[in-house]
Amino acid sequence: MPTAPSRGRIRRVLAGAATASVVLGLVAPTAAHAADPQPDQRIGLVPITPKNAAHAAAPADDTALDLGVTLRPRDPGALESFVTAVSTPGSPVFHQYLRTDEFAGRFGAAPADVAAVTAELTAAGLQPGAVESDGLTIPVKATVAQARKAFATDFAGYTLADGRTAFSNTEAPKVSGRAAAKVVGITGLNTVATAESMSRPSGKEIAQPKQAPATERQLKPNYVGGQPFVCSDIKDRLTAAGLRPMIDYNTPDTLTINTYQQAFGNGGAGATVAIMSLEEFDDQAIAGYQRCLGTTTNVSRVKVDGGPTVPPSKTVGVETALDIETVIGVAPNADVLVYQGADASNRELTATLRRIVTDNRAQTVSISWGLCEKYMDSSSLQAQNLILQQAAAQGQSVFAAAGDYGSTSCTDPSGQFLPQLATLSPASQPYLTAVGGTTVSNPYNTPVESVWNNPGGGATGGGVSAVWSLDSATGYQAGVSGPGYADLCNAPIGRTCRQMPDVSALADPMQGYLVTTYSDADSVYWTTIGGTSFSAPLWAAMTAHANADPKCAAAGPLGFLNPQLYKLGSTPGLYDPTSGNNVMSASGYTGSLYQAGPGYDLTTGLGTPRADKLFAQLCANLPASPAGKFNAVSPTRLLDTRSGASLAAYGETAVQVSGTAGIPASGVTSVVLNVTVTDPATDGHLTVYPSGGARPGTSNLNWTAGRTVPNLVTVPVGPDGKVRFYNGAWGQTQLIVDVQGYYGTAGGSTYLPSGPTRVLDTRTSGGALAAYATRTVPGSQLGAPSGTKAVVLNVTATDTRTDGHLTVYPSGTTLPSTSNLNWTAGRTVANQVIVPLGPDNSIKINNGSWGSAQVVVDVFGFLGANGGASFHSTTPQRLFDSRIGQATNSWPFGADEIRVLKLDGDGRLAKAKAVVLNVTVTNPRDDGHLTLYPSGQSAPDTSNLNWSAGQTVPNMVTVPVGPDGTVMIKNGSWSFTDVLVDVFGYYS
Template sequence: MPNSAPTWLGHAQKTGTASAKAGVSARIYLAPNGGLDALKAAAVATSTPGSSSYRKFLTTAQYNAKYAPTTATVNAVRSWLQSAGLKVTGVGVANSYLAVTGNVAAVKNAFATTVNTYKHDGQSVQAPAGALSVPNSVSSAVLAVSGLDTTIRTMTHHDTTPPPPASFANGRPCSQFYGQVDAKYRADYKTLLPKFNGKVLPYAVCGYTGVQFRTAYEGTTDLSGTGVTVGIVDAYASPTIASDAATYTNNHGDGSYAKGQLTQVLPSTVTNTEECDASGWYGEETLDVEAVHAMAPTANIRYYGAKSCYDDDLLDTIHNVVVQNKVQLVTNSYGDAGEEGQTADVIAAWESVFLQGAMQGISFMYSSGDNGDELQDIGLKSADYPASDPYVTAVGGTSTAIDGFGQLAWQSGWGTEKYSLSTDGKSWTPVGYLYGAGGGYSTLFNRPSYQDGVVPANAPSGRAVPDVAMDADPTTGMLIGETQTYPNGGVAYGEYRIGGTSLASPLFAGMTALTLQAAGGKTGLGLLNPLLYSQAKSGNFTDVKGAPVDAGNVRVDYKDGNTRASGLLYSIRTFGQDSSLTTAKGWDDVTGIGTPNAGWLGAVAATAGGKAGGGKTGHPVAGHPVS
């Protein structure tokens, strides 16, 4: 059993010993048949081009028959728990875990540990004082234990914009495509703005649309995702997603949704709505759905909403995805800030689900985070989890210039420092680092073999993050549409620009749906990373390197977030300044192996000996006057 003591113990204040009668609620996750290591080896083999088992995936029933814990295992673990004084209150789907309740005295009997009370990171908690121990008779069956440490762990969504449904509108002027409008003058077109380092910068884009993203990344192709289903996992669910998504596509030429193309799988109840900022997650779902559809207009989208942002609830939702086995790709735009707090138990529980997905041909993609190296936010440099897990694909971010012809003019790593217009309006005042793509090197995972020969040999030895990247910078972000609540109390559909690696992940998932369509559509890819790193030097990914063409863009914001009448704020948002993370030739810790280009669409078909397919239907760029 991989259990370890809570990682926060080193900086916690012990406040006492928990009462023997204090209540306990926990989950005992069960190991797959044959052990986790064997499952890991099988998952990598089925996902590695050239392997004899490449893309020979299992159905859910076949997976359960071979790997799911048996009834005999459940009964043995149940008997041990009950003999210690714990009550088994439920068994997870496919015998994945046993839910138990009891008290601290029973925990001490079962796991040979002391339970204390502590204060850490603003929480008062009850937790084991050290690693747990289980009897030899069930040690191989117990994979992980959660819940004995009552620290509340939640995931945050990785988008960067004021959270809807409170209304927000991007200020004007802005550019319909990159560089369209120079920021020589203020919005009155009379008063000069100061230059930045001697240069007039462009106004930020109003927000790219699907037409622009498709042309820039996918080129001219008749592939559109037909026959592929992309899963999206977030917390909660927007009550207006269907109408919002339909309105957005009608406004921007992304193609209408066919009947049944967008479906939602939702929990019977939701919890912790205030703590998790449920309405903020509505915007996350909106972004994810509209970004996937933008890149793959005919792909099916299956949205799974967790009942809260708590780790266990999101894990249950991910497990439901693999149990249902109705999607080939899953984009996840959330994570923990840094790896601190992740124990071997937590990781084992998540990985068992990722590995089942890989064995069934499901690929998991996670946003790499929006706080760069995390030093500014949590006090130490760290990659985010689950993006740092070797069995998911971490999607980092770029700043992306799409020109008036829909072409990718240039791109840099996403990292932003802010400068505000001085009070006298004659200079720019530095504010400091604002945000940027997450990345770095894991302190929990060794570097997986699929990264060998691509990640520099002299880099730190941990799993390197991210793997790939797409547009994430809010300054060059996507225009999305959502029903919002306005200051006068009215509720109406509105559009605004948004960014973050929450944008990059669904963009990559949508584009990869076209890759699957080209290869036949129905069969997935499992763990994407062995294929991705085999493609690193193929030309199918564009290396992001060197300095950006412009130092940054000028952004205009309404003081009240809604109307020009409240006054305007001017700032410069720079490019390519991502904390201590940097872009460089080859793999780097901001953009991974780079951004996919049209060559990626045929990559899987080529490994199967097929043809990429795809005709030559172009996507014209919509033109609208600047308002």
């Protein structure tokens, strides 16, 4: 059956190429013709020579080239259909994203095609490398002479208006007939087109001495949860310069007033934003910005092809600083990865974007660079299209600046305005969200937004792509036609040209975002910057906020947003600017203009975000994680590194779970593991997460050097049936993993919250548990209702005389060779335990040490009882951290203090019967214990964590949710301590 047309397909013949029109051939030849002799073919189009470019010497024969041969996916139609389905609400596979390592095997070129093209390239005298992890790109080393011969094209040299020299192939590259059907493009043959940043400085600048007066009023950090705001030292300097907030500049807190910020309270904790950069940036400038705001956002570099070589300056690094600091201000607890290409070339834009997507470390991507679609070579367009399809298939949200040159959108590579309608690439690509720009009037009262268009100072990009088209019946822009739409792409029957932008946000540089861009020996320099390169990271940061919120996180990242946004249509979550146009008089264009109006238009798209409403709508439409019921298995050891190599510093290991130790090969949603770290060389933490997914910014175990620490872990199983373990320490450690049970879609037991209730305390009844002794806790003491198959306990060992371990197991069974708690002499250790009941509804506790220990057991619920709830896993997210502040909880817990843990308002967690948390106590000033319990009742005489002064102690906690959707936390200590809370799932 033929594949139905799907959106995002490049049209057969590129516009403006009548004299050299080439069919790009997205549909692979049928099997009947695949073996027939094929004539050699030229791939793509001859690049357009820019105006005002003078001919110069051609590149020398020995000039080195780094080329990329882009292969055709094994089934382009299936790829496009999958991307549509996985991104569209209501689809059976909505949000069922591919793993990082799954794309190549499912949609990459067939191995036989890779081998055939590699052989052809080698035979042509080139040096192809191994296919990249996307399964679609073969890197090739060559010289100009080798490329000239291999691809039957000459090269010409140019001197551009800005003095830069460049070269370009004079003909589209020719490949053999055997390879032509397998190749869609060859990048790296020209250096004429360069990517440009879309930032617009306002010209306002404030110098802040690095040794500013160190008064409490001036330099006190302001970020204590909620939205950060700048320190009073800078506010005073801005006021002295006559600059007014919201009128002359914007900061994170004024963006909140203008409703760009959303009302989620975790600051993006657990989310990661990737920033695509083609320049170096100033670390001291970023540090100065964070010092003033009081933030501690983690900003890391990822070098691509060696990264940039030009050092940061007053002009170099401005764009990247704006992108980074926008994310810091809007999502201060997210992680920022800055992917830095070697320079601003078109090739590096493609290579850097590919690295972001194939790494798949970030759920959200911001692109503030681009070049005129007209001057993009067709091979790069094809390569970027496939990269963005992979991003959408993996669930990555990509935002790109729509451009700052109005309806003409861009200049040519020589810096000359184009007096014709044009769009910016990659913003015009169909598998990302293009972001336009607005300006705000009356900001202090009732803000009104209109199209950003400063006479002589830039205007939002927008218009109709001359390259890309979408299915006019099933594409996300079906039924959409912005005022002024024209068929610039010669769309085939049944398709319409891609229109952009999709959405907008504040971009006016005269109301720009206040950032630090560079520094010198004495000062850090603050300025205001606008342009659509501010709009794009603003959307990326807001989306990171939503991805980190448990309401969204339960279903994975939001992914490619366009199908969801266009499906919402008119919504309170989007403000619709209806005035203004995006013509730029400086461009010399005098034809029809794009005008704002009600509904979708080609200036501001669907509108600007009212983020608290918009993302609440998007999150509400997401599917919940599959419901699972608990199945106990005989405790089995899956991993013990003491019998082999330890887990290295910052190392990872994967453990096969599905299909082992009594766990079925399919239908498993999450697995329950008892994880123990022992003999750690340094302080550190362990993160457990499903294979194939991005590693979350949370922890399951935290330890100090030399300590043995256990914890129960409930973690989703990756699509390959594996779970990964990451050692977040700069020293090695030993790791022990025992499986206790699993949650699955077939059979099993539901959970009935209960208590917490203390059922055993050897300190007050029965005396300490002697060395190697076993004690029975009868069913009558546990209080298990009829039908109970297993009980959820918190078990604590204290007054331990020697090193040892504790094992909890069903009565009537043999003592297993696993453990639930491990300790070193003198330590107090607690751990959650899920244990099946024996035939007489009892359980046994064995002290596996040669010294006595006191044991305390608290009940937190039952599995298998009537009226229970099913388990839903969530992407691990940090709900609370008293060290850095969340809302009003920005200080350590005081002695006997009780605080309210808010979950997620009216979301899934607040409506759950119980939540599964990982709770960590750190920096305790004295011995103590922590108790979690549902709101609406008095604090019980139970505990979840027990510690000695100075210890860092984690424990998994399953706690019922109170009637108001909250949980209480009580510090049962005589002094202060810090508390961290991560959510891992809920029962509903």
